[in-house]
Amino acid sequence: KNEVEQSPQNLTAQEGEFITINCSYSVGISALHWLQQHPGGGIVSLFMLSSGKKKHGRLIATINIQEKHSSLHITASHPRDSAVYICAVQGYNTDKLIFGTGTRLQVFP
Amino acid sequence: EPEVTQTPSHQVTQMGQEVILRCVPISNHLYFYWYRQILGQKVEFLVSFYNNEISEKSEIFDDQFSVERPDGSNFTLKIRSTKLEDSAMYFCASSEGGNTYEQYFGPGTRLTVT
Secondary structure, eight states, X not given: OOSEXXXXXXXXXXXXXXXXXXXXEOSOOSEEEEEEXXXXXXXXXXXXXXXXXXXXXXXXXXXXXXXXXXXXXXXSOOGGGOEEEEEEEEOXXXXXXXXXXXXEEEEEO | OOOOEEEOSEEEEOTTXXXXXXXXXXXXXXXXXXXXXXXXXXXXXXXXXXXXXXXEEOTTOOTTEEEEOOSSSOEEEEESSOOGGGOEEEEEEEESSSTTSOOEEOOOEEEEEO
8 A cells, every 4th residue: 555645646627727636644744745746857845744734826735634634725727737746745753755646737728 | 046956867878887867956955865756656765865874765775876975065876787677767855954844856867778
């Protein structure tokens, strides 16, 4: 069983739609990261969370530690949001990130 | 804005050859990482490095792999004798602190072993 599971694997949306990507994990964590991977392969860090909620522009990330679950929301989606969104977790006393398989998002005009 | 850089962007090598992948982390960062992503698969941790030594490594990081910080700026990953299954995108990352600090990723080096 994967330690980090994401859903859905693929997501298509029309421009302007509200997007939700989910992440569940099975290990104890000190932090959860949301990352964006562009078609060229580069990885950009979006958020790092250990509790509660964070917002940056149209992106919102939430985490529920008790339920071992996090969500990434994109409001008013735009074609430039098309990318793979990856959830990764960090356990206690370790720096390494354990990655999910990613959610491929395509936003059409 | 400071960024992690990696060279080369693409390396093609023959099986059995040695390769060195290079990374320049963000200058005030103290923790350095290598990850890899085989085509179509998820990103996997290889190794973390702090204070001039390996702090953690995965099962993938066997004796064929080594890391070095030869000077104050570069961080390198060496694969001694490449195998076909080493073909992947290799990402370097750095962070100011370790656990619960954001990691900043380089653009990656695509390694193709023929």
